[in-house]
Amino acid sequence: MIPGQAVEAVFREEHGRLLAALVRRFGDLDLAEEVTSEAIETALSRWPVDGVPPNPGAWLMTTARRKAVDRLRRDAALAARLAVLQVEADRAGPAPATDEFPDDRLQLFFTCAHPALAAEDRIALTLRCLGGLSTPEVARAFLVPTQTMAKRITRAKHRIRAARIPFRVPGPDELPHRLPVVLQAIYSIFTEGYAAKRTDLTGEAIRLARILRRLMPADREVAGLLALMLLTHARRWPAPDAAGDGAGPAGAADGGAALVGAAEEGAALVVVALTGGAAGFYGVQAAIAALHAEAPDPESADWPQIVALYDVLLSIAPSPVIAVNRAAAVAMRDGPEAGLALLDALAGEPLLRGYGPYTSARADLLSRLGRRGEAEEAYRAALRQAGTDAERAFLRDRIDRIDGIDRL
Amino acid sequence: MKYMLLIHAGAVDEQGGAAGCEPADWMAYDKQVQEAGILVAGESLADLVTATTVRVAADGTRTVTDGPFAETREVLGGFYVIDVPDLDAALDWAARCPGARDGSVVVRPVADFGA
Incomplete structure (x- = not known):
């Protein structure tokens, strides 16, 4: 017997490769999915008895292909339809070699x-x-x-x-x-x-x-996206309160070492993402995430650099949401008043109407400026716009703190 | 596989014709479609003021009205039916169509009851 988890891990890895190879071979996603599931089911019943074959991927592929051929023998209409597809596919480009098991994902x-x-x-x-x-x-x-x-x-x-959405990698254009x-x-x-x-x-x-x-491997934006996610993952969830309900995203079983590893891998990928051409949307965001990750606490982050990166990001993808983040960074660099002025200038943006993070960022700056009444009002508005329980708990805590100060 | 490209003009002039389209662009595009060997059919429609709408009620009463006039912003100005290998090829031809610049081109796969 082999442990169920090990089998599942093999299948999670193999599923996509197997499915992609079968879609290319037979040109039909439904058929490919059906025989991929059947091959995995067969493996689930056979491997615990017969043992895992030396090359599990090849075994699954052979089994799935055989099941597909059986299915096409039984279903002449499907076979005819796929034959037409094959002719069309050949028209679109030369048929690839089908005897090996390349990665078609x-x-x-x-x-x-x-x-x-x-x-x-x-x-x-x-x-x-x-x-x-x-x-x-x-x-x-x-x-x-x-x-x-x-x-x-x-x-x-x-x-x-x-x-007929095709199964192909788009051309350079x-x-x-x-x-x-x-x-x-x-x-x-x-x-x-x-x-x-x-x-x-x-x-x-x-x-x-x-x-x-x-x-x-040569695409810098793919590197940037992976870097952004690793660096975000490596940061603890934003702690909703001082007591720190900040359970790390990696969970208890996956300790600090894994998080450090993710942060280091992310930082190395940022360099890849930003080297050799104009910075991309994800590369710049990853660079911002890396600056956050480097700082031992928010106050000591390199805010001038973060503001500069937000400027680059806004030039690549103008968006009021990014402008809100930039305003928050300016507040860290130049003080809450400067940040609030930028946020207030965005008040007319239709996209920000009802956008919780905007209201909440404004509330935060008002509170830092000691404008407690306005801050509380803004936090209450943000509370109504909040989408998750965690956000609501965070905002309630902020309101309680303002009330607490008032009672002193 | 056949796809219909429904060409909608973004703006309509006083006569109900599509505005902002240069005839030379259209002639060049039409030539490209023909030379690529993908053309099944294609027509440019006369101005909207020439359109007539027919409806037959449940009791068989026939109603003929003039119009429809441009209540919506975009008006169907013409179409192509092309035969290309897949949706990406059809979308590429749609993107090259001059009508996609002034208005929009809707790509509809033609139903195939043969297979």
Whole structure:
């Protein structure tokens, strides 16, 4: 017998590679998924009895291919449809050699995060196909019922088939438009996980970025995204109160050494991301995260440099949300008054209406300026806009502190 | 695989025709589509003021009205049907279409009941 966890780890690693190779071989995501699951089920029943084969990946691939061929023999209509697809695929480009087992996951990343799919469908498919998460696991990631997620994945796969979204890496002309969509899908998995303090999701996003980095070692933005996530992960969750409910994202089992490792790896990747060309969206954010990570406490961070990096970020991707972060950095550099002036200048931005972090940043600066009444009012407004329990607990604590000062 | 490119003009002039499109751009694009060997069909539509709407009610009553006039900002000005290997190829042709610059091009896969 082999321990269940070891088997699961093998399958998580192999699932994406197997699925990608089968999609390329048969040109159909549904068929590839079906036989990938069947091959893994077969392995689950056979390996504990027969032992794990010397090359588990090749064993799974052979088994899955055999199941696909069986399925095509039984289903003539499907076989005919796939034959047409094959002709079309050959028209689009020369057929690749199919006898070895190369890594086809890059194509799968671009199919799953195709801009013709809805943003949430891209995330769901990326988790399902490349992360190897089961449909119930993907549903848990989105906090929706399994049935809802099953429907969404089915609809997305139908769209891929009906509109013929291709399984290919975009050419150099398209890549600058397409890669950010893939990176966005991975980063969304991370930010969702981070907001909900779910290490399963943040860890999965980092794992996916590592795969992508192996597949695109020369791309600096991929390095930047991985760096950003590692450095963010290496910081403790922002402590909601002085008592420090700041359980580290790595959890108790994964101690400080792992966090230091992540921070060091992230810092090294920032250098890669910022060397050899214009800085990218993720590279600059990673550089900001690295400056935060370097500082023993927020006050001693290199705020002039952080403000300068926010200026670069705003020039790459103008956004009022980034302007809010820049204002907070200016407040650290030049004092709360300067930061507040910048925040107040953003008051008319429609995108910031009802945006909790904006209201909360304003409240923080008002409180630092001793304008307690206005600060409390702003914190209460932020409390109404807060999305998570952790945010609400943090804001209530702030309000209590202001009240406490008033009572003194 | 066949895709229909529905070309919507972003602005309409007083006669209901698409504004801001240079005929030379369209001729160049049309030539490219023809020379690529992907053209199935394609037409440019006459001004919107020439449009007529027909509806038949449940009881068989036929209603013919003039219009529709441009209540929405974007008006269908023409279409292409092209035969290309996949959606990415279709999207690329849509992006090169002059209509995508002044308005928008909607890409619709043509249903295939044969397979």
